[in-house]
Amino acid sequence: MEDIEDLLVAGGGGAIPGFRVPVAAAVGVNHKHIKKNRISGSISNATSCNSSKIPGTQTIYLKTFGCSHNQVRKNKFVEILPINVGCLGACTYCKTKHARGHLGSYTVDSLVGRVRTVIADGVRELWLSSEDTGAYGRDIGVSLPILLNSLVSELPPDGSTMLRIGMTNPPYILEHLKEIAEVLRHPCVYSFLHVPVQSGSDSILSAMNREYTVSEFRTVVDTLIELVPGMQIATDVICGFPGETDEDFEQTINLIKEYKFPQVHISQFYPRPGTPAARMKKVPSNIVKKRSRELTTIFESFTPYVIMEGKIEQIWITDVATDGIHLVGHTKGYIQVLVIGPGSMLGSSAMVKITSVGRWSVFGDVIEILTEQAHSRENLSNRNSKCSNDSDTCCSKDSETCACGLASSCGQKQEGTISVSMNDQKPRSQNLIGWLLRKRKNNSQKEMENEVVSKFEEKLRTSEWAFVDSALLGVMLTSLLTAIAICLYLGFSGFSSK
Numbered sequence: 204m205e206d207i208e209d210l211l212v213a214g215g216g217g218a219i220p221g222f223r224v225p226v227a228a229a230v231g232v233n234h235k236h237i238k239k240n241r242i243s244g245s246i247s248n249a250t251s252c253n254s255s256k257i258p259g260t261q262t263i264y265l266k267t268f269g270c271s272h273n274q275v276r277k278n279k280f281v282e283i284l285p286i287n288v289g290c291l292g293a294c295t296y297c298k299t300k301h302a303r304g305h306l307g308s309y310t311v312d313s314l315v316g317r318v319r320t321v322i323a324d325g326v327r328e329l330w331l332s333s334e335d336t337g338a339y340g341r342d343i344g345v346s347l348p349i350l351l352n353s354l355v356s357e358l359p360p361d362g363s364t365m366l367r368i369g370m371t372n373p374p375y376i377l378e379h380l381k382e383i384a385e386v387l388r389h390p391c392v393y394s395f396l397h398v399p400v401q402s403g404s405d406s407i408l409s410a411m412n413r414e415y416t417v418s419e420f421r422t423v424v425d426t427l428i429e430l431v432p433g434m435q436i437a438t439d440v441i442c443g444f445p446g447e448t449d450e451d452f453e454q455t456i457n458l459i460k461e462y463k464f465p466q467v468h469i470s471q472f473y474p475r476p477g478t479p480a481a482r483m484k485k486v487p488s489n490i491v492k493k494r495s496r497e498l499t500t501i502f503e504s505f506t507p508y509v510i511m512e513g514k515i516e517q518i519w520i521t522d523v524a525t526d527g528i529h530l531v532g533h534t535k536g537y538i539q540v541l542v543i544g545p546g547s548m549l550g551s552s553a554m555v556k557i558t559s560v561g562r563w564s565v566f567g568d569v570i571e572i573l574t575e576q577a578h579s580r581e582n583l584s585n586r587n588s589k590c591s592n593d594s595d596t597c598c599s600k601d602s603e604t605c606a607c608g609l610a611s612s613c614g615q616k617q618e619g620t621i622s623v624s625m626n627d628q629k630p631r632s633q634n635l636i637g638w639l640l641r642k643r644k645n646n647s648q649k650e651m652e653n654e655v656v657s658k659f660e661e662k663l664r665t666s667e668w669a670f671v672d673s674a675l676l677g678v679m680l681t682s683l684l685t686a687i688a689i690c691l692y693l694g695f696s697g698f699s700s701k
């Protein structure tokens with residue numbers, strides 16, 4: 204037993220030694236059940252007490268920490284699918300390797316099976332996660348492009364479900380760059396990749412044992428940007444790794460400035476106990492902090508989304524923003540778009556007009572919901588048939604499973620092929636809903652403002668009257684004392700004259 208995933212295997216028969224199988228679809232989180240048990244108190248206690256005696260019926264409470272790789276679904280529409288655990292690296296700062304160990308890839312068939320299941324379950328976005336996506340399959344004799352092509356062929360032809368490829372280090376993806384670029388161009392795959400560079404200095408990369416050079420990192424980025432329209436790349440940087448000089452750090456700054464990555468995860472080096480880097484001579488912490496602040500300031504000065512303002516984009520909506528008002532969608536390049544609309548828009552794809560842009564995301568107005576209709580299904584199936592018969596224009600090598608009927612040639616999206624229009628009324632009704640929601644929000648904001656103003660005015664009035672009352676009381680007291688003084692004076696004068 205190497206991992207918790209090995210506890211449950213598809214078919215109940217167990218995996219072939221050395222092979223991993225993802226957790227079966229029947230295993231899931233039942234939040235309702237947890238809530239119900241909390242509410243129903245003693246009855247549920249009795250039930251759980253009885254069921255605890257029946258093997259296989261017990262409830263296990265799991266709490267997950269860390270990145271998405273540690274999580275089994277993000278929400279109803281987003282499935283996080285680990286494709287392997289562990290890696291082939293030996294980075295000198297890394298503690299993850301101690302926990303995850305050597306590369307262990309899940310089989311292509313098991314992952315395809317899982318994808319089929321979750322799509323049937325209503326999932327609209329699949330995140331492939333891994334310590335190093337590029338290394339996938341090297342332990343079981345397959346490769347990342349083989350897996351990706353198999354998964355893409357399972358995506359529904361209506362363009363409703365998107366695939367997001369997880370983080371990859373440069374070394375193992377280098378030899379598959381063209382195939383990966385082809386997959387990233389597919390209309391149902393986000394043109395987005397997370398490729399951590401960690402440092403812009405070769406000597407620091409060598410001290411980190413990252414197994415690539417800055418030049419190789421550049422090759423990955425340049426090739427993908429050149430071959431994939433709208434490609435977005437995120438990266439990571441560690442500031443203040445042991446031995447990092449001012450010159451080394453300067454090279455990192457220059458690299459980040461040159462590419463102006465839209466997302467850079469900046470961290471300060473922290474020695475993890477038991478790692479080789481923990482025994483290396485540290486850079487003073489004030490310098491580490493200074494470098495991290497400097498890089499953050501540079502990165503935050505970028506304005507990567509300014510050119511999007513006014514553009515029309517297709518997005519896939521899968522979540523609710525933390526403000527509870529906006530819905531979260533992503534463009535093909537995985538740029539976050541915040542829109543206002545009813546919860547029923549979750550899980551759908553829409554055309555939006557970008558109305559304003561921020562540093563981390565953009566705002567848009569929904570102008571059309573893209574849904575699959577009967578006539579479009581027929582059209583798509585016709586297109587699939589054509590695809591199967593015409594090997595020159597088909598983007599899939601396997602005509603039996605070609606599911607890319609949305610594109611006429613090699614994954615390039617054609618205008619009007621992926622978008623399935625609704626009737627004319629629905630966009631207007633969706634706009635109306637958006638307008639009503641905005642109006643509701645504005646009205647409630649105004650109500651709150653009015654409440655605050657009236658409370659302030661009341662307080663002001665109260666304080667004004669308090670002042671007048673005090674002044675009147677003072678005048679009355681002064682008058683009384685004056686009258687008493689006059690009476691006493693007159694009385695005393697009269698007494699003296701007698």
Ligand code: SF4
Pocket residue numbers: 289290291292293294297298299300334335372
């Ligand atoms: S940082 Fe290096 S050693 Fe650690 S998990 Fe990633 S590739 Fe593996």
